[in-house]
Amino acid sequence: MSRAQRLLELIQVLRRHRHPVSGATLADELGVSLRTVYRDIGTLIEQGARIDGEPGIGYVLRPGFMLPPLMFSEDEIEALVLGSRWVAERADAPLSKAATNALAKIAAVLPEDMRDNIEASGLLIGPGEPISAGDADVAAIRLAIRKEQKLRISYVALDDSKTRRVIWPIALGFFDRYRVVVAWCELRQAFRHFRTDRIAAVTVTAKRYPRRRPVLLKEWRAAEGIPQR
Amino acid sequence: MSRAQRLLELIQVLRRHRHPVSGATLADELGVSLRTVYRDIGTLIEQGARIDGEPGIGYVLRPGFMLPPLMFSEDEIEALVLGSRWVAERADAPLSKAATNALAKIAAVLPEDMRDNIEASGLLIGPGEPISAGDADVAAIRLAIRKEQKLRISYVALDDSKTRRVIWPIALGFFDRYRVVVAWCELRQAFRHFRTDRIAAVTVTAKRYPRRRPVLLKEWRAAEGIPQR
DNA sequence: ATGATACTGCCAAATATTGTCAGCAGTAAA
DNA sequence: TTTACTGCTGACAATATTTGGCAGTATCAT
Numbered sequence A, B: 001m002s003r004a005q006r007l008l009e010l011i012q013v014l015r016r017h018r019h020p021v022s023g024a025t026l027a028d029e030l031g032v033s034l035r036t037v038y039r040d041i042g043t044l045i046e047q048g049a050r051i052d053g054e055p056g057i058g059y060v061l062r063p064g065f066m067l068p069p070l071m072f073s074e075d076e077i078e079a080l081v082l083g084s085r086w087v088a089e090r091a092d093a094p095l096s097k098a099a100t101n102a103l104a105k106i107a108a109v110l111p112e113d114m115r116d117n118i119e120a121s122g123l124l125i126g127p128g129e130p131i132s133a134g135d136a137d138v139a140a141i142r143l144a145i146r147k148e149q150k151l152r153i154s155y156v157a158l159d160d161s162k163t164r165r166v167i168w169p170i171a172l173g174f175f176d177r178y179r180v181v182v183a184w185c186e187l188r189q190a191f192r193h194f195r196t197d198r199i200a201a202v203t204v205t206a207k208r209y210p211r212r213r214p215v216l217l218k219e220w221r222a223a224e225g226i227p228q229r
Numbered sequence C: 001a002t003g004a005t006a007c008t009g010c011c012a013a014a015t016a017t018t019g020t021c022a023g024c025a026g027t028a029a030a
Numbered sequence D: 001t002t003t004a005c006t007g008c009t010g011a012c013a014a015t016a017t018t019t020g021g022c023a024g025t026a027t028c029a030t
Helices: A001-018 A022-031 A034-046 A072-089 A093-108 A112-120 A133-147 A213-224 B003-016 B023-030 B035-048 B076-091 B093-108 B112-120 B133-148 B214-222
Strands: A051-054 A056-059 A123-125 A149-156 A160-176 A179-184 A189-196 A199-208 B051-052 B056-063 B121-125 B149-156 B162-174 B177-183 B190-195 B199-207
Touching: A001 A022, A001 A034, A001 A056, A001 B003, A022 A034, A022 A056, A034 A051, A072 A093, A072 A112, A072 A123, A072 B076, A072 B093, A072 B133, A093 A112, A093 A133, A093 B003, A093 B076, A093 B093, A112 B023, A112 B162, A123 B093, A133 A149, A133 A160, A133 A199, A160 A213, A179 A213, A189 A213, A213 B076, B003 B023, B003 B035, B003 B056, B023 B056, B035 B051, B076 B093, B076 B112, B093 B112, B093 B133, B133 B149, B133 B162, B133 B199, B162 B190, B162 B214, B177 B214, B190 B214
Parallel strands: A123 B162, A160 B121
Antiparallel strands: A051 A056, A149 A160, A149 A199, A160 A179, A179 A189, B051 B056, B149 B162, B149 B199, B162 B177, B177 B190
């Protein structure tokens, strides 16, 4: 049995057992050494499997590893398809691919007759001016937002003056013609907006900013007078 | 990337492309040689995947997937959230509400920590000029598209000339500033585009148009020179 | 017919996997 | 507290698998 097959088998075994299973048991069931089981589990976790291993207990597959079947109304399907198409069309390359992937995953867990609705959806996204502000950078900025990491940027303001700043990126705003990074600016000690097409260079620092993003986001909303959702 | 990962990825790629994909394309997407793709496909089929490979065509994953799709990745969640927010912001009221509902359903099946990512997502849709072309009408048009029903409209063209026509709506295009109904026009006996903000009145007829929407859509794409997805 | 594509076999080099041994750390129960 | 289980990690060498390239065949759409 190849390793790939064994990994799938391992998931199945874990799913079968509701209660914690010891690595030794798994090793036995899979006909493989204990060390290998540890390695396999490691691989699965790396791939996104949610497996709890507790010393003295064993392994449990936490719920939420796999997508359960989903049910949507026709309007909901159309909304999801339209939204994904917009993202696929307008966002940076990795996010664009992610949108298509997400839709495919949803399609896979949909009842069969609904699956056709996805492809047949009559809602289209009109072609837009491509926003070509460095895909790689935008993806990096998204990641920094997620991880609450400081960014060092070199920014060309609207009056063409150039500054270097360290910012705490808290959000990325998608407008029709450009994208804007919302951030706390260490230079100005205030919230500032930076158009991605005017960011000449980005360096992701390893430093995490000292406050939590949701809190900052709330403060920014208050400062801008944007009602909370 | 390990082979096991690649096999999962391969399935996902096949899921993503609903139409036949050539081995060469797969090889390219996976960053691996064609020969290896053939071997991988062989392995997957051995494990029970239902993959059709036809010479001259390519590969198709038949629904009835063998592998339950794994959980959404962080990028995929962000893509879904962003897409839904765009729809919630820019589409007609019922669709907007559907987008929010769909997202809630997805959130419901997510493990807890991922659920937080939905609310905390840092991707925002910038406010756009509201497209206020009769929400009720747009919803009605969407429904007519889904049901392949004829519409009777009164249309004000760009030169302000007014006409009454019966059209077969096949798609609704979302542009940044307006929305366009793609339809077969009985008056002109050709495909025509109608901006929703210039449709003065809509009546949904009970009559179903005599041809199938996907076919018409394909013809329209060909006529417009839009490559098939 | 032609081109595109799926598919198979073979080989050598590159790469991954595996078991073993050795040790640390956490949990539950005696 | 002690003991028995258990998770987890590192190193290493033997082994197995994977990979790409090449050559060739078959099948389908046009």
